[in-house]
Amino acid sequence: MRKGWWKVLAIALMLFTIIMGMMATVPALPILHETIRNLFYHVPMWFGMTLMLLLGMIFSIKFLRNGRMEDDIIAASFTKVGLLFGCCGISTGMIWAQSTWGVFWNNDPKENAAAVGLLLYFAYFVLRNSMDDLDKRARVSAVANIIFYFTFIPIIFIVPRLTDSLHPGNGGNPGFNAYDLDSNMRKVFYPAVIGWSLLGTWITTIISRSEIINRELQFSLNNSSMNNSSKQLDSKF
Amino acid sequence: MTFSKSVWFLIKKDLLIEWRQRYAFNGILLYLASVVFLIYVSFMELKPEMWLTLFWIVMLFTSVNAVAKSFLQEGRARWLYYYSIASPYAIIVAKMIYNLTLMLILCLIGLIIYIVVLGNPLLHPTYFLLVVIIGSFSFSLTFTLMSALASKAGNSAMIMPILSFPIVVPILLLLVKLSREALYGGILEWPVKDFALLISLDAVMLVLAMLLFPFLWRD
Numbered sequence: 001m002r003k004g005w006w007k008v009l010a011i012a013l014m015l016f017t018i019i020m021g022m023m024a025t026v027p028a029l030p031i032l033h034e035t036i037r038n039l040f041y042h043v044p045m046w047f048g049m050t051l052m053l054l055l056g057m058i059f060s061i062k063f064l065r066n067g068r069m070e071d072d073i074i075a076a077s078f079t080k081v082g083l084l085f086g087c088c089g090i091s092t093g094m095i096w097a098q099s100t101w102g103v104f105w106n107n108d109p110k111e112n113a114a115a116v117g118l119l120l121y122f123a124y125f126v127l128r129n130s131m132d133d134l135d136k137r138a139r140v141s142a143v144a145n146i147i148f149y150f151t152f153i154p155i156i157f158i159v160p161r162l163t164d165s166l167h168p169g170n171g172g173n174p175g176f177n178a179y180d181l182d183s184n185m186r187k188v189f190y191p192a193v194i195g196w197s198l199l200g201t202w203i204t205t206i207i208s209r210s211e212i213i214n215r216e217l218q219f220s221l222n223n224s225s226m227n228n229s230s231k232q233l234d235s236k237f
Numbered sequence: 238m239t240f241s242k243s244v245w246f247l248i249k250k251d252l253l254i255e256w257r258q259r260y261a262f263n264g265i266l267l268y269l270a271s272v273v274f275l276i277y278v279s280f281m282e283l284k285p286e287m288w289l290t291l292f293w294i295v296m297l298f299t300s301v302n303a304v305a306k307s308f309l310q311e312g313r314a315r316w317l318y319y320y321s322i323a324s325p326y327a328i329i330v331a332k333m334i335y336n337l338t339l340m341l342i343l344c345l346i347g348l349i350i351y352i353v354v355l356g357n358p359l360l361h362p363t364y365f366l367l368v369v370i371i372g373s374f375s376f377s378l379t380f381t382l383m384s385a386l387a388s389k390a391g392n393s394a395m396i397m398p399i400l401s402f403p404i405v406v407p408i409l410l411l412l413v414k415l416s417r418e419a420l421y422g423g424i425l426e427w428p429v430k431d432f433a434l435l436i437s438l439d440a441v442m443l444v445l446a447m448l449l450f451p452f453l454w455r456d
Contacts, residue, residue: 120404126396126399127390130396131389136389139453143449143452
């Protein structure tokens with residue numbers, strides 16, 4: 001229990017985010033209106049995604065350094081959760097875009113960059129699952145994860161800056177900070193970021209533990225079935 | 238054997254293989270010509286902006302096909318042999334230089350075919366040529382690394398494009414943006430910032446390749 005304090009914190013922050021996200025007083029703005037509350041759910045997704053992918057990349061480096069299979073599983077789990085956050089981020093963004101910009105997909109450079117980033121990480125999982133040899137899979141996907149992280153960062157930070165964006169802070173639009181991330185919203189926004197990140201880490205630990213158990217189970221099954229078959233052979237001859 | 242010497246021998250070996258299997262290079266050229274002809278017959282008229290974008294997309298597809306085989310053609314046994322005679326750094330550097338030469342030739346021939354078939358809306362051809370050279374440099378670096386990754390996977394021919402296309406998006410956008418300058422008249426203002434960005438992207442790829450290829454190559 002003492003070790004699980006951060007899970008309690010995650011639950012508390014999530015409850016706070018969901019309740020206060022709906023209840024907090026937000027500035028009344030034209031066009032945005034009440035959709036501004038999506039700030040507590042849409043923006044932390046991208047923070048969380050970047051953080052999860054960063055942690056995944058760090059565990060990939062750890063795997064390449066020491067070759068422990070657990071690190072590979074943890075790296076893949078972090079990346080999986082990062083991808084989940086990305087999908088949630090893009091869908092909440094599309095809903096937001098529908099109600100403020102009028103359409104789900106606006107050919108906005110930030111939307112496009114996010115979509116490209118997601119394609120990249122889907123490709124990571126296709127690459128990972130295309131290999132059967134566990135050792136090789138771990139090594140190649142660790143290398144791929146590091147490469148992808150360092151190309152993902154330019155994709156989401158450079159591509160949007162090549163053209164104007166409808167997002168706040170781009171193309172002459174004022175950033176959120178300028179007018180509406182007032183102290184009231186900050187009080188919910190920062191706990192939301194921390195809460196989502198903790199939740200992501202929690203999901204990762206569950207996924208990676210179940211994956212490790214699965215793998216051990218498979219190994220022991222294989223061994224016992226081999227033992228059984230050898231026993232059968234012994235009894236036959 | 239010293240580093241530069243082994244790189245030189247590896248490049249020579251690749252060039253020799255290319256020369257003995259000329260059909261592969263000819264095939265790529267024919268592919269390029271067919272795509273350009275396809276564009277010619279399917280577009281009634283091509284606006285200059287469209288001309289540029291299509292040029293880069295044609296080059297993208299051609300170079301993915303051309304570079305993909307650089308790692309895929311090597312069998313397992315041959316890797317074992319390289320492993321015993323050369324360092325991984327020498328191999329990746331040799332592959333990159335070889336692919337760079339291949340891409341330069343391919344891009345220049347491609348540009349000629351493209352201009353002959355689809356006309357030339359360029360007002361600054363020398364500037365465009367510079368962008369094409371830098372572009373082939375970027376493509377060859379990125380795709381060499383991706384081909385090394387894809388060669389380890391099952392069904393590499395399918396994996397190669399899905400790994401390469403998302404990764405090359407920032408490079409492609411920068412190249413289209415840079416080459417757009419070649420369309421307009423007047424005094425050409427050098428987009429130094431974009432050039433610097435492109436070169437730094439290439440540098441990132443190069444560093445990643447040098448750091449990570451030693452983990453990747455042995456089976």
